[in-house]
Amino acid sequence: MTNMSHEQKPVLLVTGATSGVGHAVAADLAAHGARVLLGARSTGSGHAAASAIRSRTPGAELEVVAADLSDMKQVRSLAGQVRQHTTRLDGLVLNAGEVRTRRQLTPDGFETNFATNYLSGFLLTHLLLPLLTDSAPARIVVLSSSNHAHIKHLDLDALSAGTDFRHIRTYSTRKLLTVLFVAEFARRLHGTGVTANAADPGFVRTNLGRHTTGPFWLFLKLTRPFQASPAKAARTPVYLATAPEIATTTGGYFANSRPAKPSPLSQDPAIARKLWGLSGDLLTQRDLASSEELT
DSSP: OOTHHHHHHEEEETTTTTTTHHHHHHHHHTTOOHHHHHHHSSSHHHHHHHHHHHSSTTTTOOOOOOEOTTTTHHHHHHHHHHHHSSSSSEEEEEEEOOOOSSBBTTTTSHHHIIIIIHHHHHHHHHHHHHHHHOOOEEEEEEOOOOOGOOOOOOOOTTTHHHTOOOHHHHHHHHHHHHHHHHHHHHHHHHTTTTTEEEEEOSSBOOTTTTTOOHHHHHHHHTTGGGGGGGHTTTHHHHHHHHHHGGTTTOOOEEETTOOOOOTGGGOOOOHHHHHHHHHHHHHTTTSSSTTTTTO
């Protein structure tokens, strides 16, 4: 476990920790001696997840922080809760996500998949970056998907309001954004002691598609026997959050706990920089973040 030489246990935040891969990641980290902040949509679901983990790991050190990550104001609240719970943060695992097959807008005016699967992580990481850098060496792990490679062209200007919305393609696009985010963040964090890497958990049996309908719902149902368990899918993000041999590795894309090759588009530095600038502009223009917080 990274930072186990410190006098106190390493502290990690896992978003989307109440079910699926996030829950398995949180349980594994706790079993290996970390203090884990469980990011949950509600306190009730968070405490239920904590109870389930403690039933397998008695004495697991867990605390619940709750927010709906589709709402940027609640993302800010989550960051505040984290700072109330701890004065250090050794790792941040951005796992929370959802699949909406119908276009919906959040209270902030963003398309829901874009807000939850990408923009919330962009904002939360910036808000917690002072804590991460003060705790360095520290790690950021972002859950992505091999689906990102399906996207060959990215219309950044259409992202926020979802005017590019096209069913499951939207999910793949949002996962491409996470790989671009990791590449640019790693470049900007160079020399700080904070690393950022993307984890591909594979095709996983979770409730991520709980809001899906129609053909995609049927596809998920029929392929369920072939989907990996959350426990298996958690191995790569846990490896990225803890393995000593990759303590200084950054900007990578990993599958099956090994370096993998992301799509060429996801490694385009010009697009990554443009996405970074657009993300900051969207937040500052709506008064959801200050330019100082996003530098």
